[in-house]
Amino acid sequence: xxxxxxxxxLALIAGLLTSVIVDNRDQTxxxxxxxxxxxxxxxxxxxxxxxxxxRLRVIYFGYTHCPDVCPTSLAVLxxxxxxxxDQQLNQLWPIFITLDPDRDTAEKSDQxxxxxxKNITGMTGTADQTKAxxxxxxxxxxxxxxxxxxxxxxxxxxxxxxxLNPEGELIDKVQxxxxxxxxxxxxxxxxxDEKPEAT
Numbered sequence: 398x399x400x401x402x403x404x405x406x407l408a409l410i411a412g413l414l415t416s417v418i419v420d421n422r423d424q425t426x427x428x429x430x431x432x433x434x435x436x437x438x439x440x441x442x443x444x445x446x447x448x449x450x451x452r453l454r455v456i457y458f459g460y461t462h463c464p465d466v467c468p469t470s471l472a473v474l475x476x477x478x479x480x481x482x483d484q485q486l487n488q489l490w491p492i493f494i495t496l497d498p499d500r501d502t503a504e505k506s507d508q509x510x511x512x513x514x515k516n517i518t519g520m521t522g523t524a525d526q527t528k529a530x531x532x533x534x535x536x537x538x539x540x541x542x543x544x545x546x547x548x549x550x551x552x553x554x555x556x557x558x559x560x561l562n563p564e565g566e567l568i569d570k571v572q573x574x575x576x577x578x579x580x581x582x583x584x585x586x587x588x589x590d591e592k593p594e595a596t
Contacts, residue, residue, distance in 0.1 A: 438506070438507045439504055439507040450490065451563055455559070456494055456561060457492070458496050458530075459495065460496050460500070462552075463552070466554075470558070471493060471513040473580065477581045479514075485584065491518070492519075493517055497552050498523060498524055536554065539552070
């Protein structure tokens with residue numbers, strides 16, 4: 398009887414150790430392949446925080462299967478960009494980052510973004526990178542299953558344009574708008590080095 402308790406105790410300890418080892422392996426396996434700032438666009442890796450690239454970043458988070466808000470917002474961004482001169486365009490880096498990395502490959506995201514304007518870079522990260530970026534900039538998103546739909550699920554999300562400096566700091570944000578002039582005014586102000594705190 399005494400030996401049975403010893404064997405049982407050893408089995409419990411072995412089970413706990415095995416569980417810890419497996420958990421650690423799982424965490425290692427799901428770690429992002431890149432750091433937070435290295436995303437993929439088309440067939441290449443892109444550094445979102447490349448300090449050698451001094452352009453003002455304007456980022457929109459969405460997904461390519463979005464039925465209305467994303468295409469509307471990217472169309473408004475495109476309309477705003479058409480109101481800028483070449484010098485202003487050269488100082489601006491417009492970016493679309495998908496919130497649906499399971500379906501939106503790096504190539505698909507970039508093709509989708511460029512449909513609205515050739516200067517918009519479409520980017521895809523891992524699920525962990527997407528979550529971390531969303532938390533960093535206050536982007537709210539949630540997957541919602543769709544019954545009896547070929548899409549299977551939608552990604553409900555907040556809709557803002559986020560303005561970042563090359564170091565990745567949020568310097569301003571503009572809520573979803575149908576008026577491209579609001580974006581133009583913000584871009585002009587930020588390019589003139591007026592950098593208010595983000596609201």
